[in-house]
Amino acid sequence: MIGLVTTLGGIDLAGQYRPVFAQHAPELEIRTPDEVDDRGAVRFVFTFRPANDAFDGLTGLRAIFSAGAGTDAIMACPSRPAHVPVFRVEDADQALQMAGYAAFHVHWHHRNMARYVAQQQRGEWSRVVKGLSPTYRRVGVLGFGHMGRAIARGLMALGYPVAGYSRRPPEPPEPGVEHFHGDGLDAFLARADMLVNVLPLTEHTRGLIDAGFLGRLPAGAALIHMGRGGQVDEAALIAALDSGHLSGASLDVFETEPLPHDDPVWRHPKILVTPHVASIPEPAFVVRAIRERMRQIASQDAKAG
Secondary structure, three states, X not given: OEEEEOOEOOEOHHHHHHHHHHHHOOOOEEEOHHHOOOHXXXXXXXXXXXXXXOOOOOOOOOEEEEOOOOOHHHHOOOOOOOOOOEEOOOOHHHHHHHHHHHHHHHXXXXXXXXXXXXXXXXXXXXXXXXXXXXHHOOEEEEXXXXXXXXXXXXXXXXXXXXXXXXXXXXXXOOOOOEEEEHHHHHHHHHOOOEEEEOOOOOOOOOOOEOHHHHHOOOOOEEEEEOOOOOOEOHHHHHHHHHHOOEEEEEEOOOOOOOOOOOOHHHHOOOEEEOOOOOOOOXXXXXXXXXXXXXXXXXXXXXXXX
């Protein structure tokens, strides 16, 4: 079975994944676009940010797989056939990575670890000895899907009170989490001392985190942004930090990546920047997930035929 693989921001996905497919799914042969003679023979595509014409001529396509947690660029591709299902990679390891990233940054801002990094540079011994309990910091997880649940579980295990927001009530509800949905966004934001964003990028979430949104967070709140570039108004975020309304922010995703050298968030003392590393799928887990999904599709096709 032939699969088409595209590049990812200059990364040679074919070169990286070809030996992994050979080891874990030898029945699936991946090729780059220039290696495909008969585009009608392609049964799946493995991509993240496809070119506008990436799906042209793929008349036998049965599935599209994202090379990352998001699918927004794939869904927006004008040549994507609407009848072909798009699958994001959802595995326990990737969710654990996200949970670990969130826990680190919640702790970083809760305990003001940037203060101690600065003190070390000065050789200064000074301690904060109150407000250290996680019970003093309410965490809000904005976006309560596969990743949001893992993040909530990890933070609750550390003792943080956690609330989750989603457009619809989660099924099933997560024990121990205070759930908000629909029109409950304002109430959710009002109790989020630490806001962890893992929303996908949609027409509803683009530009969502603007001045008005940030203003509804409690004074002294911190933002951990792990969702998608294009959701945060950087100027509004910097203004909220400079005014003291927000105490800090961690940003992992940006509308333009790599982040331009002259972007002001690089040098802001209250912002911790990471280069889109909150969760990077392990190739073996990705290939196994694709193998299982394609086996299911082949079985369905055999029954239908």
